[in-house]
Amino acid sequence: PRAPAVDLAEAEEFLRLFHAENRVDAPVQQRLARMRYEVDTTGTYRHTPDELAYGAKVAWRNSARCIGRLYWRSLKVRDLRDVHTVSGVAAHCVEHLRMATNGGKIRPVISVFPPETPQRPAPRIWNEQLIRYAGYRNSDGSVLGDPRYTRFTEAVTGFGWRPPAARSGFDALPLVVETREEGAHMFALPPDAVHEVPITHPELPWFAELGLRWHGVPVISNMRLRIGGISYPAAPFNGWYMGTEIGARNFGDTDRYNLVPVVAERLGLDTSREDTLWRDRAVVELNRAVLHSYHQAGVTITDHHTESHRFLTHLAKEESAGRKCPVDWSWIVPPMSGSQTPVFHRYYDEEAPGPNYFGDDDATH
Numbered sequence: 001p002r003a004p005a006v007d008l009a010e011a012e013e014f015l016r017l018f019h020a021e022n023r024v025d026a027p028v029q030q031r032l033a034r035m036r037y038e039v040d041t042t043g044t045y046r047h048t049p050d051e052l053a054y055g056a057k058v059a060w061r062n063s064a065r066c067i068g069r070l071y072w073r074s075l076k077v078r079d080l081r082d083v084h085t086v087s088g089v090a091a092h093c094v095e096h097l098r099m100a101t102n103g104g105k106i107r108p109v110i111s112v113f114p115p116e117t118p119q120r121p122a123p124r125i126w127n128e129q130l131i132r133y134a135g136y137r138n139s140d141g142s143v144l145g146d147p148r149y150t151r152f153t154e155a156v157t158g159f160g161w162r163p164p165a166a167r168s169g170f171d172a173l174p175l176v177v178e179t180r181e182e183g184a185h186m187f188a189l190p191p192d193a194v195h196e197v198p199i200t201h202p203e204l205p206w207f208a209e210l211g212l213r214w215h216g217v218p219v220i221s222n223m224r225l226r227i228g229g230i231s232y233p234a235a236p237f238n239g240w241y242m243g244t245e246i247g248a249r250n251f252g253d254t255d256r257y258n259l260v261p262v263v264a265e266r267l268g269l270d271t272s273r274e275d276t277l278w279r280d281r282a283v284v285e286l287n288r289a290v291l292h293s294y295h296q297a298g299v300t301i302t303d304h305h306t307e308s309h310r311f312l313t314h315l316a317k318e319e320s321a322g323r324k325c326p327v328d329w330s331w332i333v334p335p336m337s338g339s340q341t342p343v344f345h346r347y348y349d350e351e352a353p354g355p356n357y358f359g360d361d362d363a364t365h
């Protein structure tokens with residue numbers, strides 16, 4: 001059975017938007033006629049490089065959960081729609097890491113691999129992010145590394161992946177890429193493509209003894225880019241981190257590295273009762289260490305206060321451009337000190353128009 005043809009309404013809406021927001025010499029009717037002909041004869045249609053680049057940028061602009069949208073126009077779009085093999089996808093993902101890292105001055109980049117078409121299914125990347133750390137479950141139930149990835153670690157180990165001789169809490173997992181023709185294949189990331197930051201504290205020397213580090217560049221690789229009815233399931237994109245993602249969530253969540261009690265003890269805080277606010281004091285120091293370390297290492301990072309102000313600037317710019325800006329308050333408000341940021345104290349529009357990025361849990365694919 002043929003895959004459902006492209007949603008013509010979504011395709012037309014996108015092409016009209018592209019023509020409206022960009023200086024395009026050809027009349028939109030011609031472009032629409034060509035698209036309809038392609039959909040009728042092949043069940044899909046191909047975006048021009050300019051349409052693809054614009055679609056990826058607008059999908060970012062439409063991402064209601066993203067606080068970092070002020071720079072949506074600066075996204076660097078890599079058109080990799082002619083890369084169909086697992087080794088080609090893997091090699092370009094490594095190149096993506098190098099381009100995005102840029103010696104620490106991180107550049108927002110997206111790599112767009114082939115879309116789903118009736119003729120050929122798209123390549124798929126099974127990692128949630130290009131760089132994630134292994135989680136090794138010990139017999140006593142304790143975990144070395146990131147507890148979020150114990151199942152992924154067991155799966156790739158079953159596939160033949162071998163951890164480093166000396167396992168650590170920060171061993172980068174292999175990339176898993178699948179195509180219909182070749183099946184799923186694993187690729188180790190070259191260590192020099194994984195830029196890492198050692199975590200130290202601006203005033204507390206003992207912090208370094210915790211032996212913490214984190215990778216510089218976050219690259220989301222499990223979200224589907226949808227543009228004008230076309231679905232690109234492999235389109236890894238990166239920005240830079242907001243410190244709270246590492247300091248409050250990756251290091252702070254009890255089902256992740258769970259470091260708040262450790263830091264509280266080393267700070268000598270009274271952890272015997274909740275109302276000493278030991279958790280709040282420890283998570284602040286954890287976040288100060290993250291921001292300090294990235295600044296020391298010359299790796300781009302932003303704090304949740306600065307990023308909140310930037311986001312409200314973006315919101316004002318969108319409103320003066322006559323566009324609605326979709327915002328999911330529960331994601332935009334940072335996971336610590338919420339009411340200390342200006343994004344907390346207001347309401348927003350919620351509905352998100354296309355193009356957009358979709359997670360697997362999102363209803364519409």
Ligand code: HEM
Pocket residue numbers: 056060063065066067068069071075108109110223237238239240241242245302307331357359
């Ligand atoms: C340039 C710096 C950027 C910063 C500081 C930033 C910041 C963030 C943060 C803090 C989140 C919430 C993540 C979480 O709570 O787990 C987020 C979500 C998101 N960002 Fe951005 N972002 C940036 C660039 C980008 C780019 C380049 C794209 C895509 C082209 C993007 C697309 C998204 C999407 C789709 C989400 C929601 C993810 C989901 O629903 O799971 N962001 N961003």
Ligand SMILES: N/C(=N/c1cccc(CO[C@@H]2CCNC2)c1)c1cccs1
Pocket residue numbers: 068218219220237238239240241242245
């Ligand atoms: N700073 C970032 N943070 C994230 C952006 C989107 C998603 C995520 C991770 O989301 C996971 C699923 C829900 N929380 C963790 C993190 C960026 C990654 C890629 C571009 S910017």
